Amino acid sequence: MKKKIITGIMSVAAAAFFINVNAEEAGQAISEEDWKLYQEGINPGEVFAEEVGGALFEKPMGPKKLSCASCHVKNGDVEERVATAAAYYPKYDKDAKTIINLEQRIQICQSKYQGVKPFSLKSKENTALTTYLFYLAQGTKINVDTKSPLAKEFYKYGRYIFTLKRGKRNLSCQVCHEFAAGKVLRMQWLKPLGFEYNGIKGTTAADHWPAFRMTKNKVQTLQQRFQGCMKQSKQKILPLGSKEMVALELYVKSLSNGAELKTPGLRR
Amino acid sequence: MGRTALIRVKPRRYKKGDIIRVDSVIMHPMYNGIIKDKKTGKPIPPHYITDVEVYYGDQLVTKINVNASVSANPYFSFNLKVDKEAPLKMVWKDNKGEVTEKTIKIKPH
Amino acid sequence: MNRRKFLKTVAISGAVVAVSPSLVNLKAEAKGEGLKKRSLEEAMKDVLKGKKPVESDKVKLIAPSIAENGAVVPIKVNVAEPIENVKAIHIFAEKNPDPWTVSVNLTPQNGKAYFATRIRLAKTMDVIAVAELKDGSMIMAKKAIKVTIGGCG
Numbered sequence: 001m002k003k004k005i006i007t008g009i010m011s012v013a014a015a016a017f018f019i020n021v022n023a024e025e026a027g028q029a030i031s032e033e034d035w036k037l038y039q040e041g042i043n044p045g046e047v048f049a050e051e052v053g054g055a056l057f058e059k060p061m062g063p064k065k066l067s068c069a070s071c072h073v074k075n076g077d078v079e080e081r082v083a084t085a086a087a088y089y090p091k092y093d094k095d096a097k098t099i100i101n102l103e104q105r106i107q108i109c110q111s112k113y114q115g116v117k118p119f120s121l122k123s124k125e126n127t128a129l130t131t132y133l134f135y136l137a138q139g140t141k142i143n144v145d146t147k148s149p150l151a152k153e154f155y156k157y158g159r160y161i162f163t164l165k166r167g168k169r170n171l172s173c174q175v176c177h178e179f180a181a182g183k184v185l186r187m188q189w190l191k192p193l194g195f196e197y198n199g200i201k202g203t204t205a206a207d208h209w210p211a212f213r214m215t216k217n218k219v220q221t222l223q224q225r226f227q228g229c230m231k232q233s234k235q236k237i238l239p240l241g242s243k244e245m246v247a248l249e250l251y252v253k254s255l256s257n258g259a260e261l262k263t264p265g266l267r268r
Numbered sequence: 269m270g271r272t273a274l275i276r277v278k279p280r281r282y283k284k285g286d287i288i289r290v291d292s293v294i295m296h297p298m299y300n301g302i303i304k305d306k307k308t309g310k311p312i313p314p315h316y317i318t319d320v321e322v323y324y325g326d327q328l329v330t331k332i333n334v335n336a337s338v339s340a341n342p343y344f345s346f347n348l349k350v351d352k353e354a355p356l357k358m359v360w361k362d363n364k365g366e367v368t369e370k371t372i373k374i375k376p377h
Numbered sequence: 378m379n380r381r382k383f384l385k386t387v388a389i390s391g392a393v394v395a396v397s398p399s400l401v402n403l404k405a406e407a408k409g410e411g412l413k414k415r416s417l418e419e420a421m422k423d424v425l426k427g428k429k430p431v432e433s434d435k436v437k438l439i440a441p442s443i444a445e446n447g448a449v450v451p452i453k454v455n456v457a458e459p460i461e462n463v464k465a466i467h468i469f470a471e472k473n474p475d476p477w478t479v480s481v482n483l484t485p486q487n488g489k490a491y492f493a494t495r496i497r498l499a500k501t502m503d504v505i506a507v508a509e510l511k512d513g514s515m516i517m518a519k520k521a522i523k524v525t526i527g528g529c530g
Contacts, residue, residue: 327484327486329484329486333479335479337496338478338497339450340449342495344493345453346483348486348487348488
């Protein structure tokens with residue numbers, strides 16, 4: 001009972017914090033018009049995708065000297081299935097026998113088909129290849145499966161992680177991206193991650209991640225971004241590629257099903 | 269030669285005499301001598317682009333003098349009157365003497 | 378300390394500063410290497426060779442009023458003068474340790490007096506664009522840019 005009361009008080013405190021901020025700071029965040037100025041010109045994320053990711057895609061590796069291109073380029077073009085793959089992950093993978101994301105599929109291709117030790121999930125190389133594939137898939141509509149039995153299970157688990165309050169601040173993804181959506185925190189708008197929630201327009205987050213982070217001067221994948229959120233909200237950081245992260249990614253991405261990929265994105 | 273750099277023109281198709289926009293990015297950390305290494309806590313020695321030259325054919329058409337407070341992966345955009353078919357070459361130099369060159373073809377329709 | 382009150386105070390402070398490491402250190406004393414430490418007046422005097430610029434509507438400085446972060450602030454300058462009249466465009470950031478940021482020397486082959494780039498701002502400050510004209514005179518525009526804390530993570 002005591003625990004419930006404390007949790008209750010903390011939720012109210014968290015909510016009240018946001019209300020206070022909103023009252024003083026209404027309007028004190030970048031405008032849509034000003035945000036457009038950031039999008040003029042070249043996104044360094046695209047340079048990273050084309051030049052770094054693209055180069056790795058064509059680099060022969062392993063005992064058979066195979067590159068991604070060796071298998072996946074037909075008639076001078078990356079085959080459709082691979083060029084649009086980014087829109088469908090996380091999904092069930094026959095080799096992994098479970099649901100994995102694109103970064104993990106790249107690892108399987110490397111170990112099973114190229115015969116090399118795969119780039120780690122936090123490596124620049126894995127991020128570059130992932131970003132390249134997301135770049136190739138620009139314009140493809142996101143279509144993450146949430147209906148088949150295993151996908152359904154992952155979706156539910158992902159939603160659970162999304163709503164689970166963890167860490168010192170007793171925050172969950174839901175607190176900022178649903179309860180406090182529409183308010184301003186630290187001069188940034190808090191927004192839902194899908195199309196909309198409670199009448200507040202969302203960001204369709206999955207359509208612009210991986211993104212080039214201006215303050216970090218590098219491209220981050222969606223799961224890497226989740227880790228950043230967790231660090232800031234003082235939750236224990238979940239490992240890349242863990243079941244929890246894949247489920248969370250599947251859930252968050254499914255919220256944008258139907259949105260066209262605009263990757264790589266450009267973010268603060 | 270040198271670092272990864274990209275030159276893009278807008279619009280992609282243009283006529284002789286048009287004024288087009290040239291966008292460029294070079295991947296460069298632009299360390300200003302004050303930014304600290306996260307791991308050691310020590311300031312990273314200055315390493316930044318100092319000059320950019322733009323050649324249209326043989327002609328030097330634009331020269332940019334750059335200080336270390338330009339953002340990392342410097343982006344520069346300027347106009348060009350495309351009155352002839354000629355290569356557009358950009359040359360980036362940094363304070364350590366590293367030089368990067370990138371050339372694209374200007375071909376008015 | 379009442380945590381809620383503390384957070385509220387922080388939230389309403391006017392000139393909020395970006396907390397990314399690069400910007401925190403831009404505020405620190407320049408050690409002499411890389412960035413020169415000088416005032417806006419000194420930087421402008423050095424770069425504009427003593428000539429004082431006059432504010433003019435002809436210089437259009439386009440930049441966000443609130444910058445999402447201080448590491449990358451898009452700046453765009455258009456000068457409403459024929460290209461033959463414009464020799465150079467200089468950009469200054471008022472409160473950076475070294476306010477001189479970048480100068481572009483233009484020629485008639487550019488077609489228009491336009492330049493855009495992305496710069497670093499250590500904190501909320503004015504950005505000044507100066508157009509150096511063929512006759513030696515200088516015209517300018519300035520814009521106040523608020524640099525935000527940059528949200529979570």
